[in-house]
Amino acid sequence: MTMQRTILALTLAGSLAAAVAAPAFAQEHSHETPQPPGNKWSFAGPFGKYDEAQLQRGFKVYKEVCASCHSLSMVAFRNLADPGGPGYSPAQAAAVAAEYKIKDLDDKGEPIERDGRAADYFPPPFPNDRAAAAANGGVAPPDLSTIAKARTYERGFPWFVFDIFTQYQEQGPDYLVALLKGYEDPPQGFQLPPGGNYNKYFPGHAIAMPKPLQDGQVTYDDGAPQTLDQYAKDVSAFLMWAAEPHLVARKRLGFQVMIFLIVLAGLMYFTKKKVWHEVEKPREIAAGQDPSKTTL
C-alpha cells in the first residue's frame, strides 16, 4: 500500500513539475505576449446580464469607428430590439435600419439602393472581400459578428481547470479590450514590418490595424467617460453580444435547469436508498449488522 502511494505521488509530482517547468521553458522561445488583464463584465458568471446602456454605447463606437472597415454581416437591425440585447424598441431598430442604404434590385431588375429595413443585415463597408483586402494592405479586416468568441488567449495550466469552476468565459472580450488599449511604441530593436503597428497584446506584436480609438473620439449622451478605456470596454461588450446574442436567456434557463436537476437528483438519491435498503435489510440482519448503516 505504501509503495503504491509513493509511486502515485511521485508520478503526480513529476507531471506537475513538468507542467510548471514546460511553459517556462517554452516562454524563452516565443516573444513575450503578456496575458490580457481581466475586466469586470456585467455578463460574467451564472447570473450575468448584458448592460443595455453599455451595449448602446458600444454600438455607437462600432457604428462611428469600427464600421468603416469591419463588417457585421450576421447581425440584423431587428436584433437591436431583441430581448437580452441593447434594449432598443422595434421602432428604434427600424429607424437605425433606415439610416443605411441596402443594395437591391427594382422591378425592372436594375440595381438600386433602398432604405434599410429591420429584417436587413448590417451592410458591409466594402463591396466584396477582395475590395476590402485591396483597400487594407492586402488583408481584409475580419467580420466582427463572432469576433468576441473567435479571439482568445492561452490560459495555461492550472488556470483552465479553475475556469471550469469560476465559469470564466470572457477571454474574448478581455483580449479585445487589451488589444484596443495595447498600442504603444515598439521597444528598441523590434523590427516592425512595413504597414505594421506595434501592439503589446497582439500575437507577434505587428498588427495591420492602426490604433482605432483615442480619448474623446466618440460622443456619449449618457455621461459615461469618453475615454479610450471606456470605449474599449463598451465596444467589446457590444461585440460579445453580437457574437452571443442569447447569453442572457442561456444563463437564465441554465439556472432553472440546475435547480430542477439538483431536486431530481436528490429525489433519485433517496429513492435509490429506499429501494436498496429494502433488499439489504434481511441479509444484513442475518449477518448481524445494523441495517440503518447500509450503504452499498
Place this chain on the structure above:
Amino acid sequence: MTTVSSAEHTRRDFLYIATGAVGAVGAAAALVPLIAQMNPDASTVAAGAPIEVDLAPIAEGQIVKVFWRSKPIFISHRSKKEIEEAQKVNVGTLPDPEPDSARVKQGHDPWLVVIGICTHLGCIPLAHQGEYNGFFCPCHGSAYDTSGRIRKGPAPKNLPLPPYQFVSDTKIRIG
C-alpha cells in the same frame, strides 16, 4: 420485508410518486425546445413583415401577383363589368355566402386583393379563367368568380383575404 408498517409504506410511495412526477415534468420540458425549433425562425418571421404595393401601374382588367410571407397575393383591378357580375349574384345561392362588399375595402370596389391559394388543396388558381371568369384551379377544377368566391368544384371556401389596408388611393400595405 413482510412487516413494513403502513406509515412507512405511505412515505415510500410518496417518494416514488414524487420522483416519478418530477422526472416526467423534466422529460416534458425537454420536449419544448425540440418542438419549438420547428416553428419559423426569427429571420423568417422578420422577413414576413408587411409589404407595400403601388397600385398605380396596374391597368384596369389586369391581375398582378405579389408575394407576402411566401404566399401569392392576387391584386385584381376589376373592370365595371366584373364588378357588376360580382355584385348581382344572389348571395344565398353561393356555397360560401359572402357579398362582394365584404370582399373589398369600402370605396375601393375595383380592387380585389386575395390570397391566391385554392381552398381545396393549396394549388395556385389561374386568373381570368373558368366558367365564372374569375379564377380557375387546374388541379381539381374549382372555379371562382370575379370576387374570388367559390362557385363550382371541390373547394369548400372562398379565396381568403390577406390583412391589408389602403395607405393612399393608389397604395396598399399587406400584412
Place this chain on the structure above:
Amino acid sequence: MSGHSTYQPQNKFLQWFEKRLPIGGLIHSSFVAYPTPRNLNYWWTFGGILSFMLGVQIITGIVLAMHYTPHVDFAFKSVEAIMRDVNYGWLLRYLHANGASMFFFAVYIHMFRGIYYGSYKEPREVLWILGVIIYLLMMATGFMGYVLVWGQMSFWAATVITNLFSAIPGIGDPIVTWLWGGYAVGNPTLNRFYSLHYLLPFAIAGVVILHVWALHVVGQNNPTGIEPKSDKDTVPFTPYATVKDGFFMVVFMILLAWFVFYLPNFMGHADNYIPANPAVTPAHIVPEWYYLPFYAILRAIPDKLMGVVALFASILILAFLPWLDTSRVRSARYRPLFKQFFWLWVVVCIGLGWLGAKPAEGIYVILSRILTVYYFAFFIVVLPLLGIFEKTKPVPNSISDAVLDGKAKA
C-alpha cells in the same frame, strides 16, 4: 444469462400480442428480471449514461440537421443562423457540441473501469471488442461532426486528419484525393462528411445493441471479478440497477448542463468561430480534447509513416487486451502490482492529452516520447509479464462473501 422469462401479461391484448411477437418478454428478461451482481459500484452506471448520451446526440443531431446546410458557402452561416435565429437553436447546438465531449468523457471512464476490473477477460472478449468498435465509430463520427461547422479548426482538422492516409506507401495520395473528392478539402468533402456523420450514429446504435446483447449473454463483471454463484449474489435489474443508474445519470446531466449553460465554448476552440479559410492555417492546430493523447503519440514519432502507424496502433491495441493480459485474476482489487501500473498508465494517458495540446517542440516532444513508450509498454510488456510474476491477493469465495467481509471490516 438473461433472466428466465416469467413474463405473463395480464392484459388480454398484450397476451395476444406476446404470442405473436414476444417483445414484452424480451424487454422483461433483459431490463427487468436480468440479474445484476449486487456489489456493482457507481463506475458501473456509465453504460447507462452512454446509452443516454447516444440518444441525446441522435435527437439533437436530427433536429440540427433540419437547419444545417452542408455547403462550403453556407455551412458556417447556417450554424450561426441556428445559434441566432432558430427557436432554442443555441440550446440544441450547445447540447450537441458539449454532448459530444461528455459522451467521450463518459466512454473514457467506462473504458478505464473495464480495464481496472478486468472486464475484458474470458468470457467477455467479444463484448470488449464490440466496445472498441463503438469507440472507433465514435471517433470517426465526432471528427466528421466537428468538420461540419466549417470554421478554421474544422477545415484544418479535416485537412490534417485526411492527410494521415497519405502516409500509406504508394497508394497514399490517390486515397487522400478519393477521400476529398477533389484536390483539397472542399465542398465534396463537406457533403460526404455530412452524409456519414448522419449515418454513423445509427451504426453505433446497432453495435451498441450487439454490445448489450453480448453483455446479457455473459453477464456483468463486478468489482470482485468473480462470477455470481447463487441468487444471493445478484439482484434483479429493475428496480435496483435502474434506480441506481437513473440517479447517477441525473448527476451526470448536472455536469453536462454546467457546460451547456455556463461554459458552452470551454471545450471548443476560438478559431472555429472564424469561417474556414483555405488560404490561412491557424497558428496552433489541435484536435478536440478527446483525441489529444493520440495526437501526442502521432507527433512524438519523427517519421511520418511510423507516426501514423503508432497512432492507429495505440487505439487498435485495445482490441488485443484480452490476450495481452495473462493474469487469471480479473479485478485490480486483488492485483497490487497491476493496480500501480494501471494508475500510472491513467496518468500517462492524461499527460499525453496535455502534451497533445502543446506545441510540438523542445521538452514537449521529449516528454511525449517517454509517455508514448510507457503507453505501449503497459500493453506489450507490463501486462503479459505481470500475469507470470505478480503475486495476487486471495480472492473471496463469492460476491456476497466479499460484501459481508467488507462490511465487517468497516
